[in-house]
Amino acid sequence: MSRVGWIRLAVLAIAIGLLELCCRVGLIDQRVVIPPSEMAVALGRLLISGEANEQIVRTFGIVIVAALISVVAGFALGAVIHALPRLRQSLDPFFATYYAVPIFIFYPVMIVIFGLSAIPIVLMGVATAIVAMIIATLNGLDRVPQVLAKVARVHRMGTIPTALRLKLPAAAPHLFTGVKLAVSYAFIGVIASEFILAPAGLGRVISDAYTDFNNRQMYALMLLLIIVATVVNMFLHVVDQRWAERRGIAKP
Amino acid sequence: MIATRRAADTTIILIVLLLVWQALHQLVGATALPGPVPTLAYLAKFVPSERFAENAWATLVCFFYALLLSYGIGLAIGVWMGIHRLSGAVGEPILLSLYTLPKVTLYPVVLLIFGLSLSGRVTFGAMHGVLPVALLTMSAIRNIPPVYLKSARTLHLSGWQMILTVLFPATLPEIVAGLRIGLTLTLLGVLLAEMFAAKQGLGSLIINAMQLMQAEEMLSVAVVLFAFAALANALLLWIEQRLHRRA
Numbered sequence: 001m002s003r004v005g006w007i008r009l010a011v012l013a014i015a016i017g018l019l020e021l022c023c024r025v026g027l028i029d030q031r032v033v034i035p036p037s038e039m040a041v042a043l044g045r046l047l048i049s050g051e052a053n054e055q056i057v058r059t060f061g062i063v064i065v066a067a068l069i070s071v072v073a074g075f076a077l078g079a080v081i082h083a084l085p086r087l088r089q090s091l092d093p094f095f096a097t098y099y100a101v102p103i104f105i106f107y108p109v110m111i112v113i114f115g116l117s118a119i120p121i122v123l124m125g126v127a128t129a130i131v132a133m134i135i136a137t138l139n140g141l142d143r144v145p146q147v148l149a150k151v152a153r154v155h156r157m158g159t160i161p162t163a164l165r166l167k168l169p170a171a172a173p174h175l176f177t178g179v180k181l182a183v184s185y186a187f188i189g190v191i192a193s194e195f196i197l198a199p200a201g202l203g204r205v206i207s208d209a210y211t212d213f214n215n216r217q218m219y220a221l222m223l224l225l226i227i228v229a230t231v232v233n234m235f236l237h238v239v240d241q242r243w244a245e246r247r248g249i250a251k252p
Numbered sequence: 253m254i255a256t257r258r259a260a261d262t263t264i265i266l267i268v269l270l271l272v273w274q275a276l277h278q279l280v281g282a283t284a285l286p287g288p289v290p291t292l293a294y295l296a297k298f299v300p301s302e303r304f305a306e307n308a309w310a311t312l313v314c315f316f317y318a319l320l321l322s323y324g325i326g327l328a329i330g331v332w333m334g335i336h337r338l339s340g341a342v343g344e345p346i347l348l349s350l351y352t353l354p355k356v357t358l359y360p361v362v363l364l365i366f367g368l369s370l371s372g373r374v375t376f377g378a379m380h381g382v383l384p385v386a387l388l389t390m391s392a393i394r395n396i397p398p399v400y401l402k403s404a405r406t407l408h409l410s411g412w413q414m415i416l417t418v419l420f421p422a423t424l425p426e427i428v429a430g431l432r433i434g435l436t437l438t439l440l441g442v443l444l445a446e447m448f449a450a451k452q453g454l455g456s457l458i459i460n461a462m463q464l465m466q467a468e469e470m471l472s473v474a475v476v477l478f479a480f481a482a483l484a485n486a487l488l489l490w491i492e493q494r495l496h497r498r499a
Contacts, residue, residue: 004341004342008342011342011343012346031364032364032365033361033365089261090264090265091265092261093262093265094265097481097482097486100436100481100482100484100485101477101482101485102436102444102477104440104443104444104447105455105458105474105478106474107447108459108461108470109285109467109470109471111462112284112285112467112470113276113280113284113285184352187354188352188354188356191354191356191357192354192356192444195357196444196447196448197459203356203357206357206360207360207448209360210360210363210364215364218360222358222360222361225354225357226353226357229353229354230349230353233349233352233353234349237348
């Protein structure tokens, strides 16, 4: 590991150590924050006992479904919009404001329409993720070099072979950036919806644990969510960077 | 010419959105989703009322404080990490992973620390806004072309002259982009906080309306917030584009 990496690790370790110390010494009330070591122990117990397994599977399942729908539908919509420049031009201001609007204000509307079930949660996940995928697809298709289209014409390739064998691989690094964003946005969308109102799921269990003053359970599940989100995001980030480097588009 | 076309495009989108809304209304029925016409009629009555004014004011105050914190802390972290290379290299991945974290998981902790108070909601809003402001400020400072700094040194500019005449103008467009995203996310944070647990504010108004099955009121508040966010974003985007063109 590089020097910077070691320093980063040290900074994180010191931060966690300080939190632990403050909790143990009593600077931070244990009714407010429990020491990190106890969070880890509580999480271990929870996972071994299997009490929360059903909720864990449910929430991560919904995240996966929402991310998959967003990636597939986002790519398809992006490809269609890219083929129609006039439509794309009119949609530009819509894309520019989409993430400016707190779309969670529409979650209650979804609940009223679809009832309190998994459907509104999946829809909120898709709603937060899909536009990022569409924008990434548009970007990716924009960056396909003109020369590739000419090569395809020289070889008399049809529309579909051109799309699959030239455009898709050429746009792939950008598409992967879209996948990365779609996954992390779907995560945020699903968890936030579960927090506000949901019949079940990790968000619901955490908010219930908060209302019941069940700090151990609350912090254990919070730790689980943070670990999973960080690991998944870091993995996608690393793959994204590798891919970008291989294709020669250096990303900051 | 371009401006009128853009205005036309925006109008088309608004009309399509209204049509989709009307179609959904026909599909699911008036109790679940009132159409645009009754909702806008309700909105015209509801917005001047006392109850709306009280809650909107509560949200606005909370949003204002949260925004101040987001901008202040975000700019401070961004400037520090942009100038001090080592801190930037160490801190950037940490900030990036915090940025992608679903911060709503941490709201109960904020509530345990601050209780059901204004400061809790402000803190939660600021938690959302600080990170994009810091990250974009940092990258703005790092991306200053070295030739700017060299020519500033050739001209023997003093520290303050350098900041005011070189660093500030060179980084402004990107910093404004950060402020725009920060504004958006701070608003999201404040509204999420109000939706999860609060007795005042537009977020809690929406949740109450949902529980009382008052779909018109719920949609009216959503429309107001939608318009507010879209307008604020458009204004900052406009400033940002003007700064880019000048640069």
